[in-house]
Amino acid sequence: MELENNEVVINRAILVGLNHTRRKSEISIESSMEELEELAKAAGVEVLATTTQNRPAIDVALFVGKGKVEEIKTFCDSMEANLVIFDDELSGSQIRNLEDAIGVDVIDRTTLILDIFAQRATTKEAKLQVELAQLKYRLPRLTGLGKKLSRLGAGIGTRGPGETKLETDRRHILRKIDFIKEQLEEVKKVREVQRSQRIKSDLPIVALVGYTNAxxxxxxxxxxxxSLEYDVEREVFVKDMLFATLEVSLRKLVFPDNFTFLLTDTVGFVSKLPHNLVDAFKATLEEVNYADLLLHVIDASNEDYHLQKETTLSVLKELHVDSKKIINVYNKVDKIEDVSLVPKEEGSIAISALNNLNLDELLKLIEVEVGVKTNELELLIPYSKGSVASNIHEIASVVESEYKEEGIYLKVKIPSTEVEKYREFIM
Ligand SMILES: Nc1nc2c(ncn2[C@@H]2O[C@H](COP(=O)(O)OP(=O)(O)OP(=O)(O)O)[C@@H](O)[C@H]2O)c(=O)[nH]1
Ligand SMILES: [Mg+2]
Known part of the structure; x- marks a missing residue:
């Protein structure tokens, strides 16, 4: 953790989880805590201990029970922890009460995730989006966070928006939110220009989606x-760490039989993904909107892969792209002893991306789905150009046809590569 004056703060944290009766359908408390630990590591935090409590409900004032808070304080004192991270979202007053009782900084999973994003974001757009999500998170917590916001210095949860400005008042934050939104609009325009250029190239787009670390x-x-145009410079960043990828990257892939498509890598999802962040990243994930095919990468060696799969599907639903064609790609099968346990669903495939297992088969599946990209066109062909109409019947599938006064009306599905030839007849 680097501060402006280059002083490095090492965050030594205790992780706290609450197993209350209402969390049944979610991922188990153990898995959730393991994941929280991975998230903490990804943020550069040293994890000293993990503790959980079984309790029927959340305590309004302290989130966990009073006795638990005392236990956490004892832990912190004896282990010299300077941070406590809760696995669920805390309210502003809970944060304030807990900090008063324990005497160290208290943050929640959302703040941690936002902090990871703030640390890793490199493009202007990603930075703006994270800042927006952070401001939205802080807005309803202003009263509770008052002390923290005015505190100079840094550490998890305080990085990002300029603290001195934040403390003034709510309205200031709201103005800032508006300002960031305007800037994002600008960035978006630039991106749209880039995208329209790409769409002109008319290549199918395949998007990789899935849980983080899959x-x-x-x-x-x-x-x-x-692919034919391999160059190490074109590789993307890989790491055994949650949220290794924070930016969408797009690569053109050309294969020996000339099969060509654009492949886009995206940000991974995680359970309890902060809502503001999903919203904020909708723009980045817009790439997925334009995809012709989604490859849903699933870490089949992870015992929680079912839940991870569901989480991904629910985020895809929020992004309104769940109706797209999806190939389930069960990855990391090299780590599984009994490969027969990997689900065999229609259109799914088991692979090892690391050991190059079954990738030719995956490519074949992709080619079946997007090999020939078609466009639906409405054409009006004058009767004087009858041969054009018969040519079209050769290469396209005709959805509708009608003899009109001015010529033959055709609604056709035509390979994208052929569109240019018939441009003059498009209605
Ligand atoms: N054993 C095994 N490990 C794999 C395989 N594929 C990926 N990994 C490892 O899994 C870890 C995460 O891989 P990434 O490709 O960075 O995962 P990602 O889905 O892009 O993750 P985010 O960018 O964080 O969302 C790395 O350590 C990879 O080496 C595989 O087929 N087998
Ligand atoms: Mg990645």
Missing amino acids: GKSTLMNTLLKM
Whole structure:
């Protein structure tokens, strides 16, 4: 953790989870705490201990029970912890009460995730989006966070928006939110221009989606290596760490039989993904909107892969892209002893992106789905150009046809590569 004056703060944290009766359908408390630990590590935090409490409900004032808070304080004192991280979202007053009782900084899972994003974001757009999500998170917690916001210095949860400005008042934050939104609009315009240029190229777009650490970026690199235009410079970042990828990257892949598509790598999802962050990243994930096919990469070696799969599907639903064609790609099968346990669903495939297992088969599946990209066009062909109409019947599938006064009206599905030839007849 670097401060402006280069002083490095090492965050030594205790993790706290609450197993209350209402959390049944979610991921188990153990898995959730393990994941919280991974998230903490990804943020550069040293984890000293993990503690959980079984309790029927949340305590309004302290989130966990009073006795638990005392226990946490004892832990902190004896282990010299300077941070406590809760696995669920806390309210502003809970944060304040807990900090008063324990005497060290208290943050929640959301703040931690936002902090990871703030640390890793490199593009202007990603930075703006994270800042927006942070401001939205802080807004309803202003009263509770008052002390923290005015505190100079840094550490998890205080990075990002300029603290001195934040403390003035709510309205100031709201103005800032508006300002960031305007800036994002600007960035978006630039991106749209880039995208329209890309769409003109008319290549199918395949998007890698899935839970964080499932192997999306690894798969992207492996496919790159198999393609004709491989260059190590074009590889994307891979790491055994949550949220290794924070930016969408797009690569054109050309294969020996000339099969070509654009492959895009995306940010991974995680359970309890902060809502503001999903919203904020909708823009980045817009790439997924334009995809012709989604490859849902699933870490089949993870015992929680079912839940991870569900989490991904629910985020895809929020992004309104769950109706797109999806291939379930069960990855990391090299780590599984009994491969027969990997689900065999229609259109799914088991692979190892790392060990190059079954990737030719995956490519075949992709080719079946997007090999020939078609466009639906409405054409009006004058009767004087009858031969054009018969040519079209050769290469396209005709959805509708009608003899009109001015010529033959045709609604057709036509390979994208052929569109240019008939441009003059498009209605
Ligand atoms: N054993 C094994 N490990 C794999 C495989 N594919 C990926 N990994 C490892 O899994 C870890 C995460 O891989 P990434 O490709 O960065 O995962 P990602 O889905 O892009 O993750 P985020 O960018 O964080 O969302 C790395 O340590 C990879 O080496 C595989 O097929 N087998
Ligand atoms: Mg990645």
